[in-house]
Amino acid sequence: MAVDYTVIVVYLAGMLAMGWWGMRRAKSKSDFLVAGRRLGPAMYSGTMAAIVLGGASTIGGVGLGYKYGLSGAWMVFAIGLGLLALSVFFSARIARLKVYTVSEMLDLRYGGRAGVISGVVMWAYTLMLAVTSTIAYATIFDVLFDMNRTLAIIIGGSIVVAYSTLGGMWSITLTDMVQFVVKTIGVLLLLLPIAIVKAGGFSAMKAKLPTEYFDPLGIGGETIFTYVLIYTFGMLIGQDIWQRVFTARSDTTAKWGGTVAGTYCLVYALAGAVIGTAAKVLYPTLPSADSAFATIVKDELPVGVRGLVLAAALAAVMSTSSGALIACATVANNDIWSRLRGVSSRKGDDHDEVRGNRLFILVMGVAVICTAIALNDVVEALTVAYNLLVGGLLVPILGGLLWKRGTVHGALAAVIVGGLAVIGLMATFGILANEPVYYGLLSSLAAYVIVSLATPATDAAVLTAWRERLAGRTPEPLAEPVPAPQ
Secondary structure, three states: OHHHHHHHHHHHHHHHHHHHHHOOOOOOOHHHHHHHHOHHHHHOOOOHHHHHHHHHHHHHHHHHHOOOOOOHHHHHHHHHHHHHHHHHHHHHHHHOOOOHHHHHHHHHHHOOOOOHHHHHHHHHHHHHHHHHHHHHHHHHHHHHOOOOOOHHHHHHHHHHHHHHHHHHHHHHHHHHHHHHHHHHHHHHHHHHHHHHHHHHHHHHHHHHOOHHHOOOOOOOOEEEEEEEHHHHHHHHHHHHHHHHHOOOOOOHHHHHHHHHHHHHHHHHHHHHHHHHHHHHHHHHOOOOOOHHHHHHHHHHHOOOOOHHHHHHHHHHHHHHHHHHHHHHHHHHHHHHHHHHOOOOOOOOHHHHHHHHHHHHHHHHHHHHHHHHHHHHHHHHHHHHHHHHHHHHHHHHHHHHHHHHOOHHHHHHHHHHHHHHHHHHHHHHHOOOOHHHHHHHHHHHHHHHHHHHHOOOOOOOHHHHHHHHOOOOOOOOOOOOOOOOOO
């Protein structure tokens, strides 16, 4: 394993070096939070694919393939569909808004007063997304070094917190691009063909497994519908995803670069399911489906290649973890803390803005690591986060983009009614039940439409300013001051 250890250590050291290099580029709030809005198509596509394809998509996607066969691709497939829908229908308009958070978009559309409540919901979602990604380090480091769970979380989490705190989105963008390349080589170009060959090819896999393993709908129609409802729609409104859209150089980059990333996700989804199916042939009685990825990597890959593929798994976890962390810190600082203090999120000089956001990443990073250590049931925590996100925020966000009659009172009612409905239904039916997100979303929609129609329409001046921003005819408001020449 010495060669594999060397590959992993070099990879982790490279991530820290990227963070240090990114720190030199993060001179303003725009640089720190959205990479100066300067990413071109290639880097935008790679980093967008990296953030949406995390540990759940890699380790969990292979696990679903082990359990259900090719239909296990549906979870990651739903993520890819969501990214495609966001890129084709909404990303160009989102990029032209020139904001930093989803809550700022809601304030622009509805005329204020929606930010703190929506910010709290979005913060809870991004926090739990970062926590669940951080917990995944324990699985990978256990395979690598037979390491204690707590120590693995601390080491993996600390590396992500370090490079994210140093350079913000620039560091995360650079590391994500490396992680995208590592994942592509490790999973698609190495693990996928090796797993198929080791399993004897597709003909042998079909001969040894039940026919439902090769049924595209074998996982069940209700499960597929739930995946689409949670993950596809979740991709449309998550702060971690929107913050990447804000990094695009232009609305064209956001649209077509995101389309390429979404297509890549569809390929990655099928690859994970095939690897899991091959693992079922090789190891038919594993105690846990989620151990399929680590088992096939550890037992079937040659020295050196094994280290690279495990580095790919680390890359998948780190990209999602760092993206969720900066999103969590951005929402906490700009949408909650600044508003509660009555301070504009755009007030202050560049140095103060960067320092404040850097401090919030550090604080949120420590909170994420501590929560990850204390938490055991990762699936339930992530389900709660996604249910609240979709049940509480999907309707007011998409309604604001698609329906001009929506009002701020309707938006607030949708967030509150949808959020409370989700919480109540989870308490009644159970956290992992489908009913909370189904009926929570319907409750949110009903509240939004009824209250919007029952209250005065949004002020015409607000809607005019909103349309100007969507069209890209208004510069970023209160742009960060340029220091006077010395």
